[in-house]
């Protein structure tokens with residue numbers, strides 16, 4: 278079946294670069310794009326009218342932690358200074374001997390209510406991503422049951438995903454006084470690695486090729502050197518992409534330097550892990566970052582020389598008073614920049630805008646991080662990070678992963694007059710402006726609706742799950758705080 282989209286604007290692709298096409302046509306047949314240009318002369322079965330709209334490649338979100346992220350709502354405008362802004366230490370580190378309550382990512386298969394929690398976790402994630410025009414996402418190492426549930430939802434609702442259980446050699450816990458400590462278990466990392474590899478062997482290519490595997494040793498400081506080396510070897514052997522949190526936290530940077538006498542990036546370089554298909558989350562605390570005051574500035578050059586990718590998650594990290602320093606410097610060094618949502622909202626348009634504005638501030642220039650570059654990062658950058666040249670671009674031969682963005686902001690005044698559609702989307706858009714989403718040649722979001730998904734129901738289930746998470750903080754929080762102690766209401770609550 279052949280479908281033609283006739284649009285006011287198309288972000289087309291030519292000779293390795295995005296170009297703008299005005300009043301153009303895009304034709305796809307089955308799951309592939311067969312034509313992008315001014316006018317298609319052949320026969321088609323259906324026509325989609327995209328007048329007043331921008332047709333663009335689907336976004337690629339390279340840093341997704343699945344779920345509704347209710348626990349993250351406990352650190353808005355607050356937190357413990359000794360974590361230097363690192364969010365997961367605030368909300369995922371339990372008192373030793375306790376477990377984090379409520380978040381399905383820490384539930385065990387077979388726990389009471391776990392099946393429903395895994396299902397909600399997966400439905401919310403996949404639906405939110407699709408609604409925001411994300412046609413491919415990388416899940417950053419949640420446990421096996423979460424991956425199984427995501428696989429089922431991606432198969433049901435559409436979308437492409439890079440999935441597989443992550444692994445580590447023991448996580449952080451806190452002692453009675455709330456001090457951080459590592460419970461190290463190297464065997465756990467080796468076993469986890471084997472589990473991940475066998476999950477990938479079973480599921481790589483599932484959902485008609487839309488689900489692919491990725492190796493995710495969760496964090497560089499919670500991985501033994503042995504496990505990192507096993508990861509590189511398996512990536513080479515099975516041609517798999519990799520992802521890991523590295524150069525992402527002050528504490529991690531210091532811990533790695535202390536243990537290995539190398540920065541996190543130097544460590545990855547020393548075992549040959551740096552490459553375009555290594556997605557470094559977030560790669561902002563590198564030795565070149567002036568805030569670290571490290572006296573050798575070699576990390577950016579190492580990453581750039583290898584063309585390594587970073588998943589930059591501008592909204593999530595700026596909420597913790599951090600950012601990439603700086604966009605322009607990373608680009609010039611040769612780092613492949615991609616964009617991730619990390620937590621919430623899973624809105625790639627808001628993330629592009631934030632990346633652009635912060636890039637201008639840290640680059641001290643209004644030329645820095647222009648709309649063209651952040652849009653490229655959200656599409657082509659993501660595709661490069663997983664080694665794909667058939668995604669993130671609209672040209673004949675590429676896969677039909679296409680979004681249609683309504684430049685009237687779904688009948689509002691937010692856009693005002695539109696001259697350059699990409700600049701307008703980056704400056705004035707929100708994810709909800711995505712009206713239609715096509716993945717692998719199949720319409721999965723139509724007029725903002727995902728068939729088989731009830732947003733109201735998902736919202737109320739997520740709210741209920743969130744209330745449970747907030748109400749049980751006291752049971753595992755190292756300092757025994759209630760959610761009201763940990764995160765006071767914005768204003769005093771009326772009595």
Ligand SMILES: [Zn+2]
Pocket residue numbers: 340342417522558619
């Ligand atoms: Zn992350």
